[in-house]
Amino acid sequence: MPRKPLSTKSRIVKAAWNLFYKKGYDNTTVEDIINLSKTSKGTFYHYFKGKEALLNSISYLFDSKYEDLQAEISPQTSSYDTLLYLNRELFRMIETSIDVKLIAYLYSSQLITKDSQSLLDEERLYFTWLTEIAQKGLDSGEFHPSSTASELVKIYAMYERAMIYDWALCKGNYSLSEFSARLLPHVLETFQKGI
Template sequence: MPRKRSSTKSRIVKAAWNLFYKKGYDKTTVEDIIALSKTSKGTFYHYFKGKEALLNSISDLFDSKYEDLQSKIDPDLSAYDTLLYLNRELFHMIETSIDVNLIAFLYSSQLVTKDHRSLLDEQRLYFTWLREILEHAVETGEFHPGCTVDELLKIYAMYERSMIYDWALCRGTYSLSEYSGRLLPHVLDTFVHGI
């Protein structure tokens, strides 16, 4: 399991997104973020050029959730149940703490950016931990040996991105975690039986 890392940057990101959800993006100030994250102005500007730069930190927020889950997850869970758990917890966090309009804006910005697309960065904790889980499942035979880890990782990540996109497109009119809880087992069943 990847080593848990806690950072000042992570605290700033969590504080910012908490405030964006509670106060709205426009009403949140850099000073609010600094106060909630218990950092200094210099520290804030070391990591971010301004409040707008935090809009590109959605992947940091997702990874921060994964960091929190690392210490809580039962290490004896199967890969199948681990993936169900991680998905449920991440999606619950998204639907209860991130404004759906910000999610929509962030996802659309990933389509047009010429810069780094953070949601596809395979160096993120999200991808490294998922890769570990999938590698173990393929090695132990829990997932079909005819499937490559790269293929499974791509399908799983694509599934999650598409679920979040659709939820944002529908303006959050349904429970993301509940809907995914009904659909994800069908995806994981293909991992077990082969694609």
């Protein structure tokens, strides 16, 4: 399946987070982001009020990763294996391209924001795709029908947020993807057996 070109907003977000990781947030300028994303100043400010506004764009970065992964997953892959794969790839991306201090800041800001909490936005690709995967698992009998797709997605998303929070709390001193690879199968087994 051919990959869709990134939207302008996604290009800006990806460029910003790439620079935040490589140069640090404080050392990254709006001009750096504009240059790397190959946009104009007017386009940048159409989407974001400034560099600070990009700190709340982590959900766009996660969804952009999910867009990339959609092209790689075979529809024949089981729901269980799909969820394991998505988690591993997202967590690898987080630990290799996002500064743990920024993750900590973002997660703490989601607790006190007066704006919408982007990590909980059910319209995001993250939630819509996970719901499709969970429903496929329920429809095929792979997952036990004691829970709905939305309940399974809530548990899965809570698990991922908890893992990322703990990793940030521990200042990234362990491999997020490796630790999750040991724990997530236990969560998914409850999806198979029933909760």
